[in-house]
Amino acid sequence: MKHLLLFIFSLLLFTSCTNPTDTASVQNYFNLKGFIENQITELNKRKPLVNKEMALGDKNENKQTNEIDWRQELELFTQADLNKQAYQLSYTISQPSSSTFLYTLKSGEKLPVKSLKIVLDEVSKQPKLVEALLQEENRLYDSEKKLQLTCTMRPEGVWLVKTYEINGFQHLTITDKKTFSVKGTIN
Structure with a gap:
């Protein structure tokens, strides 16, 4: 199972490279990066117990950990997060309801974030649901990642992640398509 964890880690690391010129911050869209950074700070401070399910192809692993x-x-x-200089005019924004924001990549644009949906809690105005679709394709590599994160008010009065899920695949032209998933439920 160490190989499963190592592969999933390398998958995430392999796809986490960003162009430094894209990191200039503009605030045309919901500040997802800032929200996630705040969640990371709270989660690191609290070290909650997490039920974590991981799968790579047909290999599965389940564990409980707070590490x-x-x-x-x-x-x-x-x-x-869409607040990058290169993304500034690349998305259409729709609001299907007063608490739902949908960002969709415009036709002809070639960016990895194809869509982002944020549903805010009516009372706290904090995200209770985040969904995103990331896709990359070139001559050597093809990948897709569907992300979902849910949040809720905890008994301590803190808005915190409840579940997170990443499903997708990676396909190098010289290998078979590898499917993977990670799901975490915070107790």
């Missing part, structure tokens, strides 16, 4: 590197664990959610 999680939250920055690494939620890295893909940070990458789904």
Whole structure:
């Protein structure tokens, strides 16, 4: 199972490279990066027990732990933030309801974040649901990651992640397609 964890870690690391010119911050969209950074700080401070399910192809592993590197664990959610200079005019914004914001990549744009959906809690105005679709494709590599994160008010009065899930695949032209999933439920 160490190989499963190592592979999933390398998958996430391999896809986490960003162009330094893209990191200039603009605030045209919901500040997902700031929200996730705050969650990472709280989770590192609290060290909650997490039920974690991981799968790579047909190999599965389940464990309970409170030893999680939250920055690494939620890295893909940070990458789904749209407030980057290169993304500034690349998304259409729709609001299906007063608490739901949907960002969709415009036709002809070639960016990895295809869509981002944020549903805010009516009372706290904090995200209770974050969903994103990330896709990359070139001559050597093809990947897709579907992200989902739910949050809720904890008994201590803190807005905190409840569940997070990453499902997807990676396909190098010289290898078979590898499917993977990670699901965490915070107790």
